[in-house]
Amino acid sequence: MSDLYNATLIARIEITPRLAIFRVRVDDRVFDFTPGQYTVLGLTGEAPKLPEAGGSDALAADPKKLIKRAYSISSGSRERDFLEFYVSLVTSGELTPRLFALPEGGRLFVGGKPKGLFTLAGVPAEKAVLLVATGTGLAPYVSMLRTHLLDAPDRRLAVLHGASYSWDLGYRGELESLSRIRPHCRYLPIVSRPADDPDWGGRTGRLTTWLARADLAEACGFPIDPGQAHVFLCGNPGMVEEAARLLEARGYAQGARANAGPLHLEKYW
Incomplete structure (x- = not known):
């Protein structure tokens, strides 16, 4: 050893x-x-x-x-x-x-020293937050939810999580429970290969397709607008880049380190 x-x-x-x-x-x-x-x-x-x-x-x-x-x-x-x-x-x-x-x-x-700026630290308390992830890109959001739902139970939050199959939706039970007991927290899982997952009855398709839908705001419980909501993107770099382009077309932008904008990116691969 x-x-x-x-x-x-x-x-x-x-x-x-x-x-x-x-x-x-x-x-x-x-x-x-x-x-x-x-x-x-x-x-x-x-x-x-x-x-x-x-x-x-x-x-x-x-x-x-x-x-x-x-x-x-x-x-x-x-x-x-x-x-x-x-x-x-x-x-x-x-x-x-x-x-x-x-x-x-x-x-x-x-390692003994945590790193990274992909946090809620710069997000004003009155702003809603949309947490978008594919696969294990969900991990930082689980930490955020477990902590900030205690600190700020009234903050409006939504988790948009994409996976190939329903059995790949890690933390699904915990997030479903949170969405039931916390009315301001929405959990929106998406399966991209429903043909091979016939028991799945929820949302299907590509995560970025859902991000572009006009009815996403209703599902989240708040407008997807840079003046009202911050968006975090984490996971497959292809998803992050495509989603960022979609959001930038709607007025979202990343900020400088000292002045975080409403769009936050973290790429996993």
Whole structure:
């Protein structure tokens, strides 16, 4: 076991064989972070991989070197027992085939300093917020919701989450419950491949198609207008770029670091 490790995997909640929620307890106390920020997870090259994993042999020369990747934190900022991460398996990658092979109780590395400006910190309390994500791009929003629904229960929020199939909609149960008990919070899941998911009876199609629809404001419970609502985009870079173009045509713009505009972007891939 590497002496570089400083944390323990205490739970892996499988959504599908290729999608899971990881709960990690750091040896020291959980560091402070702002919902929407990210940190780094790591395992050494000598850590076992899933049998079906591909990847290269580039690490063979230095198997004790840490393989590190950045992941948004999905746990709320008041959670002091563990950090939570929503992770998709990339079989051709170097880290996730090892991470998915790590048993509960296994050791790993967690970075000690959270980073990122993809947060609600610059959003005025009176503004509504639309959180748009594909796949595991949902993670920072889960942290935001778990924290800010306690701080600002009356803020109008909507989550537009796209996935290929209904079984890929991680956190679905939690978000459905939130939308029932918090009238100002709407959850709008979308499945893009309904032909292969016949039991799905909800919204279907491409996420960006829904973002362009005239009735989206009614579904969200507030106008999609740069003067009234901030929009966050996180996930597949293609989705983020296309959605940003749609929103920019409606008057949305990103701001400078010190003066955040109503459009906020974070690309995952």
